[in-house]
Amino acid sequence: MSSTIQKILQLCERQCFIQPVKDSLDLVEYFKFGFAGELLKNNVHQEWMLGVVINADENVFPFHSCKSASRDIIKDFSEPFEYVKKLNNAQLPFGITETRQDVRDTIDSSLQEEMRYFYPKKHTTLLSCIFAKPGNAMQRFYQWQRQRKMWWRKLNSIVRIRSEHVIPYIKIILLLLLQFSASPGRFSLTDIQNMPEAQLVEIKAEFPWGSQTVETIRYFGAKPFENSGDEHKTIFEVKDGRKKVLPHIIESVISLDTSVMVFVCDAFDEPLFLDSPRQVTRFHRKLAPYKVSFSASSSSATVGEELSELSLFLTKQLRNAGISTLLLPDVARKSLESQFARNDELGIPYTIVLNDATLRNGIVGMRSRDTTLKEQVHVYELKTYMEKLLKNY
Amino acid sequence: MSSTIQKILQLCERQCFIQPVKDSLDLVEYFKFGFAGELLKNNVHQEWMLGVVINADENVFPFHSCKSASRDIIKDFSEPFEYVKKLNNAQLPFGITETRQDVRDTIDSSLQEEMRYFYPKKHTTLLSCIFAKPGNAMQRFYQWQRQRKMWWRKLNSIVRIRSEHVIPYIKIILLLLLQFSASPGRFSLTDIQNMPEAQLVEIKAEFPWGSQTVETIRYFGAKPFENSGDEHKTIFEVKDGRKKVLPHIIESVISLDTSVMVFVCDAFDEPLFLDSPRQVTRFHRKLAPYKVSFSASSSSATVGEELSELSLFLTKQLRNAGISTLLLPDVARKSLESQFARNDELGIPYTIVLNDATLRNGIVGMRSRDTTLKEQVHVYELKTYMEKLLKNY
Structure with a gap:
């Protein structure tokens, strides 16, 4: 096990952030959150609400699902879609989010040990779907990628030295000293992969022990409707101006539990202090418990x-x-x-x-x-x- | 069924707030929240966090429990207590909250039909425990009752006419016209009941169809420790100044789902408009979706x-x-x-x-x-x- 992640997990337990609970196969079953972790989780969730629901380009309507995802996007969304379609006057675009208690069926047990901490079996999934106009859905897909990348970058733990704090030359020295800490480039987009059912882009976080997927974005177009019944097509049929069309779907998924773990790892730092390393979690001030x-x-x-x-x-x-x-x-x-x-x-x-x-x-x-x-x-x-x-x- | 609650439930479904899901006995099994209900629920939860965790007199540490309460306060709290005791240097007072997915074992089926909507079987419980110094626990209990009553009153839907809005005499007419709407006295404290295990006070909301318990506050003193083993006593032993004491416990419980229902009912109003009644939900602006x-x-x-x-x-x-x-x-x-x-x-x-x-x-x-x-x-x-x-x- 990499010594850094070991230190992070020890700090998490010491300061009551998170405690990974393992099963008999030594895989992370779920995260137990302590008070600091609960406050952090609440802040991550509120920032997600702000970024994805409240401050969205479209109207985005939040829903909650008690059941695990069936992975059939049409079936999962038909009920909320009917509500929202009516309210939105059957006009595109709009968005729907769902919060779900999910269970991962398979965890790759060949995964490096430290990477398993990012994939708990039971976790809360925050899912958002944009139902876009066919004409500009592709453009919205690219814009959405950028917006989501910015959300991660905005909340990461880059050291912000405010000019009021220090006189100029100390500032320069500090910037030099601190530049090894969390980098704004930690979060980046992968290239688009063409899968049979969708185009897929991931947002990855780079850590010393490897890179970690933090968000998955899929552009389905209208493909999910191809294999679905006429009944569903009627539900999902909307207006684009005066034309009747089927919406193009852009789906984005993050795990709330994984995100909390990622933000802790992102924030962790060991700067030297009086010649000995001191441990710090440099949370963005919006996330700090x-x-x-x-x-x-x-x-x-x-x-x-x-x-x-x-x-x-x-x-x-x-x-x-x-x-x-x-x-x-x-x-x-x-x-x-x-x-x-x-x-x-x-x-x-x-x-x-x-x-x-x-x-x-x-x-x-x-x-x-x-x-x-x-x-x-x-x-x-x-x-x-x-x-x-x-x-x- | 009272016609008012029927109207409220129709409005809830029409505007995608909440939809009570019933079981075979016609009892409310749980609430299904629509987008407006999800936003409202999130706002109620954040206001509770603000009032009970962030802006508390003591340090209050939030935890989350996956299991339903055992109703044994000592057993339920011993693990978080150990953490918090260490952090707080074993000094009183402090508080711990727990969010739980609870299931009510028994619902009184003789309950008036409209009252059943306030007691879904599955719901989220927000529980807070203050561990107070024995010397001033009773005083804290009274103070806590007032603080919680104020929390409910602060968020209720009394019509606030801001002076900038209207010229004075119109303001007076409006106040007269609108005084039939939600009253600040809707939420009140019951007298203290002496139960074998605790002193109990409830916060009740008055509705046209009867009164509804929205929060239950119990003052246990150190009684829960009387029947618990020495092992637990050692965990819970703390310092009051230099003396070693067992904390006195004040517990407060609300149901998040019930609270959302209560705030919808509180906000509902049917003022006359051009001689015909119009339906309004007068949510406090902090709660409004x-x-x-x-x-x-x-x-x-x-x-x-x-x-x-x-x-x-x-x-x-x-x-x-x-x-x-x-x-x-x-x-x-x-x-x-x-x-x-x-x-x-x-x-x-x-x-x-x-x-x-x-x-x-x-x-x-x-x-x-x-x-x-x-x-x-x-x-x-x-x-x-x-x-x-x-x-x-």
């Missing part, structure tokens, strides 16, 4: 108590603004470095550091996970500043 | 075409800002009134109305679902204005 945490270093127990109270006040303020914040009771007890190390492993982008001076001048340090540098912020501005930082991609 | 829709009335096909293109442009802008927007191809074809009627049934808070003049002066009408009044907004300001409107509760 927690966005902010608090630490304090104080000269006395009384000051420590006051700093804990201030941390609690600021935490409530951030949480009230919907910002996921971790406040642990060790704030003023454990060493700063051990708190930073844990926050880095949990992938928390910012740690707010309070000290004796904070009580006098109201200034806190905002330590960045990615640069390990501290920026000074006044407590009155913290909420607004955090909201601004977390708003954009 | 779609926040905005577009309609156009044009004098000619050419203008209609241009207005459709402008609608598409504005839709993309709103979607890009993460605002769920419905744009149907009937924009310039069906009558405005029939589009408004559909949007009101889908619970869309705002419909943007474009007309011939819009192409000249850039002004659109923003029709409110709740007041049916139109406000004028310039297309350049639409996105910012919508973001502001949708931000707050």
Whole structure:
């Protein structure tokens, strides 16, 4: 087993992300998510909803299916299609998504051991189908590939050094130091493969131990209708302007569980710190389970108590603004470095550091996970500043 | 069957919210969600996450369980508890939530028919446990009741007439006209019942056909540990300051499926419009499946075409800002009134109305679902204005 993936799995268990549960053949049966993994999974799912359902070019209508896919796209979609066709005035284009609890029948047991972690037997499938106009379906297929690739790239863990953080020459040094971390080119499209039933493109993620399919996109055209009965053809018949046509189908499939695993692997990094490697998960701030945490270093127990109270006040303020914040009771007890190390492993982008001076001048340090540098912020501005930082991609 | 609930179920099916699936005994087996229901369910779930996990007074750690609850709180929570105890430095208080696919063993078949819709056999349970300090657990129990009641009240469908919408005297008339709609007092707490194993409080929703339990809150104290083995006591033993204690447990349970049904019933209204009743679902804007829709009335096909293109442009802008927007191809074809009627049934808070003049002066009408009044907004300001409107509760 590659030592990197071993380290990732150990970190996952230590920080309560995911724990692969194996069967008697040593294949990954499913992922058990801990609290950090649940928060991450929820964020991945919401980003998928945003990208594929809410911010889509067509109207996209989400459905949920209790049954596993039959792999017959016509049968699987006929019921939701009828609903949506009526609402959409039988006009193309539109989209339908389905969330499914799927079971993989066969796992290739000859697969390299570390690759098996990406294919749990039981997992949640997020499937989306675009029903396009025959005339521009091919164009939509290419555009869709680009859009999906961008979705993956947008959420990957490239280190973003904001110019406010550092003076120029430090910035250059940092960029050089950090350039070995997660690359934006990790996610790429394969060439189109011509299969009997569809044209197929995959989005792959490159890892040191090999490449991993994260999304499969198929362009079926109107082929699925060729072997289906007249009854189905009537259901799926729609209008393209005034012509009656059968829609051309573009299907896209990701596994929610695999995606969570991929984003953890993507985020994992081991930069050197004081000559020894430190483990960090550089989650994109939209995906990070927690966005902010608090630490304090104080000269006395009384000051420590006051700093804990201030941390609690600021935490409530951030949480009230919907910002996921971790406040642990060790704030003023454990060493700063051990708190930073844990926050880095949990992938928390910012740690707010309070000290004796904070009580006098109201200034806190905002330590960045990615640069390990501290920026000074006044407590009155913290909420607004955090909201601004977390708003954009 | 009460005629109101019959109307609600017909609307649910017509607009693709939920469809109760019944078993051979005519009891609701589960809810099948359509696209509008899926969006609503996702919004209810996210609001629960915000209220119970992210914006909680304690650190709350979300978990997921594949198995149904054993109703033995100690057994169910011992594994997540061990993780969280370690992270939280064995200090109280903290919280743990679990999402479960539950099956109700017994449904009271003597239940009034309309009440059965609130108790599907298979449903998703959202469970949260606060592990409180023995010294202030009782106080936390009362505080928790208030917080949960406020969560329900905050999201209910009371008509909010914003002062910008209307001149004062119209506002007063509207308030009088609309006061028969959903009341903020729909959700209330029952008295505390003393059960052998816990003190129990329910949050109930009042409907014309009776009252419905929407959340059950139990204060167990440390009772669950009395009958559990020493092994469990060791797992659950934590520190309150320097003392070793067993936590006091406050548990809160809602059904996600029931909640969606409750919010649909809460939102349903039949105000008179031109002397005939029109059906509206007055969802809180945070819950509404779609926040905005577009309609156009044009004098000619050419203008209609241009207005459709402008609608598409504005839709993309709103979607890009993460605002769920419905744009149907009937924009310039069906009558405005029939589009408004559909949007009101889908619970869309705002419909943007474009007309011939819009192409000249850039002004659109923003029709409110709740007041049916139109406000004028310039297309350049639409996105910012919508973001502001949708931000707050």
